[in-house]
Every structure is written in C-alpha cells, then in structure tokens.
Amino acid sequence: MIYTLSNLQMSDGSQVNIVVEDSRITSVGSHVEGDVVDCSGLLVLPGLVDLHTHLREPGKEDSETVLTGSRAAAKGGFTAVSAMANTSPVADTAGVVEQVFRLGKEAGLCEVFPIGAVTVGLAGERIAELGAMADSAAHVRIFSDDGKCVSDPLVMRRALEYVKSFGGVIAQHAQDPRLTEGAQMNEGEVSSRLGLMGWPAVAEEAIIARDILLADHVKSRLHICHLTTKGGVELVRWAKSQGIDVTAEVTPHHLLLTDDLVESYDPIYKVNPPLRTNADVEALRAGLADGTIDIVATDHAPHPTEDKECEWSAAAFGMLGLETALGIVVKTMVHSGLLNWGRVAEVMSINPAKIGGYSRQGQPITPGSTANLVIVNPAEEWIVDRDQLASKSRNTPFHGISLPARVVHTIFEGVFVVKDYALTGMKHE
Amino acid sequence: MKNQLLSINDLSHSDVLSILSTAAELEKITDGPTKKLPTLRGRTVVNLFFEDSTRTRISFETAAKRLSADVINFSAKGSSVSKGESLKDTAQTLQAMGADAVVIRHGSSGAAQRLADSGWISATVINAGDGTHEHPTQALLDAFTISKRFPDRKGDLTGLKVAIVGDILHSRVARSNVLLLTKLGAHVTLIAPPTLLPVGVESWPVDVTYNMDESLELFDVVMMLRIQLERMTNFFIPSEREYSRRYGLNEDRLRRMKTDAIVMHPGPMNRGLEISASSADSGRSVIVDQVGNGVLTRMAVLYLLLGGVALTEDAK
Numbered sequence: 001m002i003y004t005l006s007n008l009q010m011s012d013g014s015q016v017n018i019v020v021e022d023s024r025i026t027s028v029g030s031h032v033e034g035d036v037v038d039c040s041g042l043l044v045l046p047g048l049v050d051l052h053t054h055l056r057e058p059g060k061e062d063s064e065t066v067l068t069g070s071r072a073a074a075k076g077g078f079t080a081v082s083a084m085a086n087t088s089p090v091a092d093t094a095g096v097v098e099q100v101f102r103l104g105k106e107a108g109l110c111e112v113f114p115i116g117a118v119t120v121g122l123a124g125e126r127i128a129e130l131g132a133m134a135d136s137a138a139h140v141r142i143f144s145d146d147g148k149c150v151s152d153p154l155v156m157r158r159a160l161e162y163v164k165s166f167g168g169v170i171a172q173h174a175q176d177p178r179l180t181e182g183a184q185m186n187e188g189e190v191s192s193r194l195g196l197m198g199w200p201a202v203a204e205e206a207i208i209a210r211d212i213l214l215a216d217h218v219k220s221r222l223h224i225c226h227l228t229t230k231g232g233v234e235l236v237r238w239a240k241s242q243g244i245d246v247t248a249e250v251t252p253h254h255l256l257l258t259d260d261l262v263e264s265y266d267p268i269y270k271v272n273p274p275l276r277t278n279a280d281v282e283a284l285r286a287g288l289a290d291g292t293i294d295i296v297a298t299d300h301a302p303h304p305t306e307d308k309e310c311e312w313s314a315a316a317f318g319m320l321g322l323e324t325a326l327g328i329v330v331k332t333m334v335h336s337g338l339l340n341w342g343r344v345a346e347v348m349s350i351n352p353a354k355i356g357g358y359s360r361q362g363q364p365i366t367p368g369s370t371a372n373l374v375i376v377n378p379a380e381e382w383i384v385d386r387d388q389l390a391s392k393s394r395n396t397p398f399h400g401i402s403l404p405a406r407v408v409h410t411i412f413e414g415v416f417v418v419k420d421y422a423l424t425g426m427k428h429e
Numbered sequence: 430m431k432n433q434l435l436s437i438n439d440l441s442h443s444d445v446l447s448i449l450s451t452a453a454e455l456e457k458i459t460d461g462p463t464k465k466l467p468t469l470r471g472r473t474v475v476n477l478f479f480e481d482s483t484r485t486r487i488s489f490e491t492a493a494k495r496l497s498a499d500v501i502n503f504s505a506k507g508s509s510v511s512k513g514e515s516l517k518d519t520a521q522t523l524q525a526m527g528a529d530a531v532v533i534r535h536g537s538s539g540a541a542q543r544l545a546d547s548g549w550i551s552a553t554v555i556n557a558g559d560g561t562h563e564h565p566t567q568a569l570l571d572a573f574t575i576s577k578r579f580p581d582r583k584g585d586l587t588g589l590k591v592a593i594v595g596d597i598l599h600s601r602v603a604r605s606n607v608l609l610l611t612k613l614g615a616h617v618t619l620i621a622p623p624t625l626l627p628v629g630v631e632s633w634p635v636d637v638t639y640n641m642d643e644s645l646e647l648f649d650v651v652m653m654l655r656i657q658l659e660r661m662t663n664f665f666i667p668s669e670r671e672y673s674r675r676y677g678l679n680e681d682r683l684r685r686m687k688t689d690a691i692v693m694h695p696g697p698m699n700r701g702l703e704i705s706a707s708s709a710d711s712g713r714s715v716i717v718d719q720v721g722n723g724v725l726t727r728m729a730v731l732y733l734l735l736g737g738v739a740l741t742e743d744a745k
Contacts, residue, residue: 184538192627195538195562195604200628264546265539309547311516313537313560 001414002026002034008044008375010365011341018044020371023414023428027367039375042408045345047079047110047372048326049352049361051142051171051249052225052297054318055081055112057103058096059088064302064392066103066112069322071390072300074109074417076322077374077407080353080361081110081300085117086147092117092128094136101138108427109417113356116140118159118170122148127159134166141357144171146225147272149207151177156211160220169247169355171223172211174232175273179203184313186259186274194262196312199274201229208232212239212246223355224248226299228273230283237292247355249297250284252328253319257281257397267308267315268397271301288347289338295352298325302393320396323389326376327403335404341378360413375409382406390423432734433554435542436563437608445572445612449584451729452573452722459495459725469498469735475528475552476502477519479535484696485557485567488720489532492727498735501528516540520549528552530735538562553734561599567695568605570726572613574719575650578691587614590647594620594676595654595703596665598627602695603654607635618648622676624665641676645685652693653678653704669702678708691715 005018019027019034027033055069064072066083073081083100085091091100097114104112116133120126122145133140143163150156150172159170180203185191187198208224212235215222227233227248239246253271258278261269269275287293301318308315329348333339339347353362363369386399410418413428430444440448458466474493476486486502493500505519516535523531530553533541538560545554558564575591576584591610597603597619610617611634618636619626630637638644645651656672666672673679678692683705686692692704692714700706709716 187628189629189632192629192633193604195560195601197561198628265542266546306515309515309517311535311537311540311543314516 004032004034004036005039006036007040008042011045011345020414023371025367025369025371028365042375043378044365045374046349046362046365047374048077048348049080049358050078050298051082051295051352051356052299053081053083054301055083056302062304066100067107068392070107070109071423072322074410074423075390077326077410078322079110079372079412080358082113082115082142082356084146085115085144086122090117090121092120094132097133097138097140098136108429110412113358114138114140115142115144118143118145118150119155124148124150124152124155130162134168141168142171143168146173149173149175149177153210157214157218160215161218164220169221169223171225173225174204174207176203176206185262186276188277190259190262201231204229204273205231205235208235212244215246216244222246226251226273227293228254228276228280230280233283233287233292247294249295250288250293251299252296252321252325255284255332256328265312267312268395270312270315270317271319272317285332285338296329296347298322302391303395305394308395320391320393324384324396324398324403327405330405331403371411371414373411374407376405377408378405380406430733433545434565434730434734435545435556437565437568437605442612446584448569448729448733449573449576451733452725455728456725465495465497467497468732469496472498472529472735473527474498474500474530475523477505477531477533479505482534485534488723489557489727491724492731495728496731517549520544524550530555532557534558536560558601562601563605564601565605566727566730567602568609570719570723571606571693572609573726574715574722578715585614586610589615589649591615591650592618592620592648593652596625596656597621598625600654607633645682646687649690650693655699656703673702677703679705680707683708683711693719
C-alpha cells in the first residue's frame with residue numbers, strides 16, 4: 001500500500017509531500033505516489049510518545065482497558081504509550097508485563113510499552129525481578145512504582161544500580177510518604193483556607209534532591225515523573241548543570257491548572273501530585289522551554305464516575321490526559337511563544353522516545369523512518385466534550401474549554417488509525 | 430441572603446446583622462411559657478450527620494422544633510467513605526422524601542458545598558461543620574454571645590480584641606470565627622504553637638502569636654479551642670502537660686485578663702487541659718450561654734433561610 005500526504009507543513013515551516021509505503025516513509029519532498037490525501041493547511045509531527053499512561057488493565061477495566069486507552073491515545077495523536085505498573089495484579093513480573101504488551105499488540109492502535117514496578121507489589125520493600133521483565137517479550141526498560149514513591153533510600157539506590165545492567169531507568173514518583181500522610185491538595189494559602197490537609201512542595205523536592213544525589217553517586221539514570229514545583233525545577237536544573245544523568249517530565253495539567261480551582265471542592269481537580277500555585281506553573285513552563293524539563297507526559301489517569309462524584313476526601317486522585325495533551329501544550333507553550341513546533345516535537349515525541357529507548361518512535365520525518373505521524377490543524381480550535389472522548393472514563397478537568405491544534409489524522413506504522421478526527425477502526429496487524 | 434449557608438463568606442455584613450437581630454427578637458418572643466412558634470409548620474428539616482456530634486444535632490433539632498418544623502435525624506456515620514451509601518445517594522434519598530432543609534455535618538472539608546453545588550438536591554443546605562473547613566453557625570452563635578455581653582456595641586464589634594487560642598490548624602470553629610468576627614470589625618489574634626497554625630496564616634486578616642502570656646491583658650474575648658488528644662501522636666505537641674502549661678487557660682491567666690473580658694469555648698471541653706475547671710466555671714465564662722444562644726441563632730438561620738414570614742408580623 002502506497003499513499004501520499006500532500007502539501008504538509010513540517011515543523012520547520014517547509015511544505016512537503018510525504019510518501020508512505022506500508023509502514024515506512026519512502027519520500028519527503030515533491031514526489032507523489034499512490035492515493036493522495038490532501039493535507040493543505042495541516043502540520044505534521046512525529047507521532048506523540050507518552051511515557052506515563054495508566055491503562056488500568058489488568059484489574060480495573062471499568063476505568064480503562066488497553067484497547068480503550070489505545071483509542072484515546074490515537075485520538076490524541078500518540079503512536080506510543082507507556083503503561084504504568086499500578087494495575088491489579090501489579091506489573092511486577094514478566095507475566096504481567098507480557099500480558100499488557102500482548103494486549104497492546106492486539107489493540108494495534110499504538111505501541112504499548114509496559115513499565116515494570118520497581119518493587120514487589122509497589123510495596124517499596126523488595127526489588128521486583130527487573131531483569132526478568134527486561135528480558136521478557138515486553139522488553140521493559142522503564143521501571144516505576146508510580147502512585148507510590150520508592151521512599152526507602154536503600155531500595156532506591158539498589159534499583160538505580162541494578163538497572164544499569166540492561167540500560168534501564170528508574171522513573172520516580174517523588175513524594176515523601178510521611179510528609180504527605182492524609183494530604184489532599186497543595187499546602188499553602190488555599191489549603192489552609194479550605195481546611196484540606198496540605199501536600200507540601202518539600203515532600204516532592206526532598207525526594208528529587210535525594211535521588212539526584214543517589215543517581216550521581218551510583219552513576220545511573222533517573223527520570224523524575226510529573227514535576228510540579230518551582231523548587232523541583234531548580235533541583236533538576238542544578239543536576240543537569242553538574243552533568244548528572246537525570247531527565248524530568250511535566251504533565252499538561254500542571255502546565256495549565258492551579259490550586260485555587262480546588263475552591264469548588266470538585267474532585268475533578270483532585271490529582272497526585274496536586275495542582276500547585278501560579279508561581280509553580282510559571283516555573284514549569286520556563287523549565288520546559290529551556291530544556292530543564294525534557295518531556296511532557298500525560299499521567300492519563302482514568303477513574304469511573306462514582307470515584308469523582310463524591311466529597312473531596314473520598315474521591316480518587318487523577319485526571320484524563322491523552323486526548324487533550326497536545327492542545328494544552330500548544331495553548332500554554334506555543335501560543336505564549338515559549339516553544340516552537342520543532343520543540344513541541346522534541347518534548348512530546350523525540351525526547352520521550354529517547355528516554356524509553358523506543359526505536360521506532362520519535363524518528364526524524366525522513367525516508368526510511370517508520371511512518372508514525374500525527375497531523376494537526378494548528379489553526380483549528382475545538383471544545384473538549386467529556387462525552388465525546390474515546391477513553392472509557394469521563395474525568396477530564398478540561399470539559400467545556402476550547403483548545404487549539406486539533407488532531408486530524410494519526411498514522412501508526414503507516415496505518416490511518418485516526419482519519420478526519422475519527423477513529424477509523426483500522427489497526428496495525 | 431443566599432438560600433444556603435455553607436461558609437461565612439456566603440453572608441454579607443447586613444445578612445449577619447439580620448441573623449443576630451432575628452436571634453435577639455426570637456429570644457424575646459420565646460422567653461415566655463410558650464417557647465414554640467408556628468413559623469415553619471409543614472416544613473421538613475433533616476439533620477444529616479456523618480459525624481457524631483450530639484450537641485450540634487440537638488441544638489439544630491431544638492431550633493427547628495421551636496419553629497414547628499418536622500425534624501428527621503439521619504445519622505449516616507461512616508456510610509460514605511467506607512463501603513456503603515454515597516453522599517449522592519443519601520442526598521437523592523432526602524430529596525425524594527421532600528426535605529426543605531438539610532443540616533449537614535461531615536468529616537470531609539467541602540462536603541456541604543459539594544452537596545449544595547452538585548445538583549443532587551434542591552433543599553436549602555446548612556453547614557453544621559465540614560471537616561476542618563467551617564462551622565458557620567458556631568461562629569454566628571459566638572458573635573451573638575459576644576454581642577449580648579457587650580450590648581452597647583449593638584452588633585458592631587469594631588476594635589473589639591478577640592483571642593482565639595489553640596488548635597487553629599484543625600479548627601473549623603476558628604476559620605468561621607476569623608471570617609465572621611473580622612467582618613464585624615473585631616481585631617482577632619490567633620494564639621497557638623507554630624505546629625497548630627496553618628501554612629500561609631500570614632495572609633489571614635489576623636495577628637498571630639506563639640506566646641499566650643504576651644498580651645493576655647489586652648483581650649476583651651478569649652476563645653479557647655478544644656485540643657484533640659490524637660494531636661500528640663502526630664507530633665503537633667510534645668505532651669498534654671506541656672500544652673496545658675503553655676496554652677491552657679488557668680487561674681493565673683484568668684486573673685490577668687481585663688475586668689470585663691469574657692471566656693468562651695465551643696465545647697466539648699477538656700477540663701484541665703486547654704481550660705481549667707475554675708476558668709470554665711468562673712463569672713467570666715459564657716460557655717453555658719453559648720449553648721442557649723446556639724439554639725436561638727440556629728432558629729434565626731433556619732427562619733431566614735427557609736423564608737419564614739416577616740418576624741414582626743408573625744409575632745403579632
């Protein structure tokens with residue numbers, strides 16, 4: 001099968017035709033071959049890559065499955081997602097990661113890379129069989145207890161050391177558990193007024209600081225999940241200046257939302273780590289712009305309606321992210337002049353693919369590359385409607401808001417999994 | 430006035446004065462042998478208590494009954510967070526039963542607002558204490574009690590010096606009182622160890638001190654808060670004895686207060702811990718008055734929120 005995407009705008013501003021043959025790009029330039037899909041006015045980026053996705057399967061299929069999460073990913077322009085380990089059972093064995101990997105293959109809408117748990121049952125006590133997961137068919141390279149922090153410094157040190165044998169990375173959910181017992185939202189002026197137990201920035205920053213020093217000491221690779229504080233950005237900036245091998249991510253929601261939204265007590269804004277202050281948001285944007293923060297990751301966290309339709313303290317932490325991520329990054333970073341489209345491709349595709357070692361993702365749009373592409377209309381605004389999302393859950397805090405840069409087509413290994421805004425029902429076999 | 434009372438912020442200055450004067454009016458009317466008014470006959474008030482609080486429930490129950498409302502006590506302790514019925518289902522049940530007002534006490538901050546904003550129920554929602562957020566009717570009854578002890582001020586508390594002493598961090602009573610008393614012009618000072626003050630308290634319209642003995646002789650009102658015994662296990666205070674020595678109201682401190690200064694406590698008291706028996710029972714203490722004033726203030730709130738006919742007409 002050969003087709004041509006015509007009159008596309010590249011992120012550098014040039015106009016090209018892209019010819020795709022089976023799963024590969026064969027020509028980028030003026031050549032036309034096969035069926036022509038007119039893409040005038042549209043912009044092409046390498047398919048987006050998410051390093052932080054909760055697909056909930058196995059165990060919580062009422063919130064999301066690998067298939068429904070893959071659909072949401074495709075609609076959001078992602079050609080790869082990374083399934084977090086906090087499933088039930090926990091993805092702490094080769095068997096579970098292979099199951100998730102196989103479900104991803106069967107869905108066929110994007111690559112699904114399982115993330116393995118660092119410790120058995122996410123309990124933080126014994127290191128899981130990381131080598132077995134690395135050697136499995138799922139080829140796991142990222143390990144994380146996300147949702148929980150690897151808080152024991154000795155466990156963290158050993159995990160960092162151990163993954164060096166197969167080029168792995170530990171993705172840390174930085175949250176000191178003692179400083180956040182019962183915590184409900186960012187600790188500050190708003191939490192004090194609302195009478196909600198505070199979640200101090202220092203609980204995140206203390207772990208980041210410790211882990212940076214550990215990673216330096218054992219010369220291993222550390223990735224900081226969902227950075228949310230100004231102080232955390234400073235710590236990562238310092239670490240990079242010292243040549244320490246640390247990468248960091250920020251979520252779209254932490255680039256846009258602040259803790260004053262909690263004044264409504266609507267648990268749609270309840271998330272871990274919590275929404276912070278405006279000063280933190282500014283620091284995160286600046287950090288993403290100057291490269292201190294390497295990537296945007298969604299922390300897509302689906303929950304069933306009843307887990308949000310209740311009082312704040314009883315509600316679950318987390319919000320959807322896959323289908324709104326690109327729009328929020330464009331709204332907060334491109335429209336503000338902090339990032340150009342080339343940098344958007346870096347932080348949402350090229351860099352995450354590099355951190356995860358995802359060889360078919362985040363490739364340059366040149367002949368020979370795998371045809372993993374997202375094609376967007378940068379000028380098109382759309383209104384987020386939670387009832388129109390492909391995710392099985394509805395817990396988006398962005399319902400009703402207008403976002404730029406709508407995803408028009410998503411091409412996964414040469415196959416149009418999304419065409420003209422809609423899932424095609426086609427998949428990569 | 431809004432048709433719900435979730436926070437003191439729901440009340441304008443004139444709303445507050447109207448509640449206080451209505452409470453005073455109700456006191457006059459119900460002072461005789463007949464304590465009951467027919468005003469809310471046929472209306473249903475539900476006391477929805479997710480937390481045990483016999484005092485607050487009885488106070489609301491008495492208030493509603495004195496206005497001739499039908500009262501349903503719905504004790505739902507532990508039914509929301511633990512396995513069982515959700516707040517939503519409970520609300521819809523009460524809606525189906527035709528509740529006109531729901532008085533809600535809940536351990537989760539914001540639960541009252543959640544109930545009012547959710548669209549699950551159309552009844553008037555009155556917050557009877559939500560987590561560590563607010564307890565607006567307690568603040569109203571405190572303001573009413575203060576006004577009665579300083580009658581010349583006629584509800585204007587401008588310049589009155591009020592100290593609130595104790596566990597500010599976890600106190601819904603303190604939050605509501607700070608909002609209300611400052612709205613009425615009072616000058617509020619919070620006295621607590623740093624561990625029991627919220628982060629960001631600098632932005633509150635109050636003075637803060639860690640030292641109880643620094644300026645005790647300046648206050649017109651000293652409001653003592655209950656200290657929960659579990660605060661010890663989370664390192665907020667080293668021991669009961671130390672807390673009592675540094676922040677307890679004892680006879681020495683009582684003696685140093687201004688001659689006409691009063692002592693308040695929202696109850697229930699830990700006698701011998703935050704307040705000595707002699708202070709609680711002294712002539713300065715208005716703690717028992719607070720209980721009676723609680724009924725009158727809650728009558729005024731129910732009366733005004735449920736749109737009872739104008740009081741003077743009714744009374745005549």
